[in-house]
Amino acid sequence: MKPLSACRLYTFVDTAYLDGRDPVDLACRLCEGGADLVQVRAKGMPESTVRLLAESILPVTRAAGVRLVINDHLGIAQSLGAEVCHLGQEDFFEAGHRKVADLVPSEPRVEFGLSTHAPDQAVRAVEAGPDYIAVGPVFDTATKPGRPAVTLEYVRWAAANVSIPWFAIGGITLGNLDAVLDAGATRICVVSAILRTPDVAGACRDFLRRLPAAS
Numbered sequence: 422m423k424p425l426s427a428c429r430l431y432t433f434v435d436t437a438y439l440d441g442r443d444p445v446d447l448a449c450r451l452c453e454g455g456a457d458l459v460q461v462r463a464k465g466m467p468e469s470t471v472r473l474l475a476e477s478i479l480p481v482t483r484a485a486g487v488r489l490v491i492n493d494h495l496g497i498a499q500s501l502g503a504e505v506c507h508l509g510q511e512d513f514f515e516a517g518h519r520k521v522a523d524l525v526p527s528e529p530r531v532e533f534g535l536s537t538h539a540p541d542q543a544v545r546a547v548e549a550g551p552d553y554i555a556v557g558p559v560f561d562t563a564t565k566p567g568r569p570a571v572t573l574e575y576v577r578w579a580a581a582n583v584s585i586p587w588f589a590i591g592g593i594t595l596g597n598l599d600a601v602l603d604a605g606a607t608r609i610c611v612v613s614a615i616l617r618t619p620d621v622a623g624a625c626r627d628f629l630r631r632l633p634a635a636s
Contacts, residue, residue, distance in 0.1 A: 422486045422504070425532065425552055428457035429632045430625060431490075431588050431610040434478060435462040438616040447621060448478045452485035454615075454625025460490035460507060472497050479503060490534070495524065498531050505552070507534040510542060513549070521550040538571055540578050547585055554583065555610060558591020559601060563613065573604040580605020598631055607633050 432451045434444050451459050459482050463471045471494055479501055482489040490505040491498035498506040506525075513535055518524050521533045532552040537543040546554050556579045561570045576589050589601050590610035601609065611628060618624040 422488065423457065425488075425586050428488070428586070429608050430456050430629055431458040431460065431590075431608065432456040432615055432625065433460045433462050433610070433612045434474070435460075435612055435616060436466060436474070437462075437464065438613060440617075444474055445477050445481060447616070448481045450621035451615070451625060452481060452487050454622035455629050456487060456625050458488040458490055458505065460492055460505075460610075462492040464493075468494060468497070472501070475501055475503060488532070495531070499529065502529065503531070505532040505534060507536070507555070509536045510538070510546075514545065519549060538568065539575065540582070543579060543583055543587075547583060551585070553586040553588065555588050555590045556583075556606075557589055557610070559589050560592030560597065562592035573600060576601060576604040576606050595627060595631070598628065602631070602633065 434447050439447070448459055459478065461471065461475045461478060463474060475489065475491055475497055479489050488504040490507050491503050492507050493512060495506045525531055525533055534553045534555060535546040535549065535551045536555045537546050543554060543556065556575060558568055558570050559573065559576055570591065579587050586608060588608040588610045589606035593601055593609050593611055594614040609632065615621055615624040
């Protein structure tokens with residue numbers, strides 16, 4: 422499994438975008454296309470459902486050498502042995518947490534990501550000690566209803582100021598990808614522009630071909 426710093430394409434099995442498809446097959450297509458991370462995102466689903474979904478997908482990502490990310494549920498990530506847990510601002514700071522090390526034990530080691538939506542949140546997030554942060558939503562997106570776009574200005578700020586791995590996220594498509602890259606992003610998260618295509622693996626490859634090689 423490549424180091425997180427070398428990862429470029431972060432993808433999702435999002436229950437809001439399954440459109441009747443088998444989530445395990447979807448995970449297979451994402452891995453086939455070269456995704457570096459696959460997040461299980463099941464907003465509003467019972468924890469038991471999220472666990473079963475993650476359990477079914479983990480063998481696929483593990484066999485492909487791809488990180489499995491569990492959104493919102495640290496306990497599931499730890500108990501299943503998933504590589505990564507991702508939390509939003511409200512689930513971390515607003516829940517009273519300040520340092521990732523206080524929440525995530527060193528054994529078993531789970532990598533940790535935090536969402537950020539502004540420079541002050543990024544500064545606070547980096548100080549908390551995550552393995553990466555997400556920067557966005559760069560553009561308006563249905564995956565974050567009611568969350569205003571942070572625009573490319575925040576991407577430029579992150580490129581100049583964030584020293585740990587970070588991923589631009591939110592409304593990124595092949596049509597606006599060059600603008601995101603020109604603003605300084607080298608890693609991206611993509612949801613609908615991959616999941617809403619008939620050829621998921623092919624869409625992953627299309628994005629990867631245009632992303633800069635990992636340094």
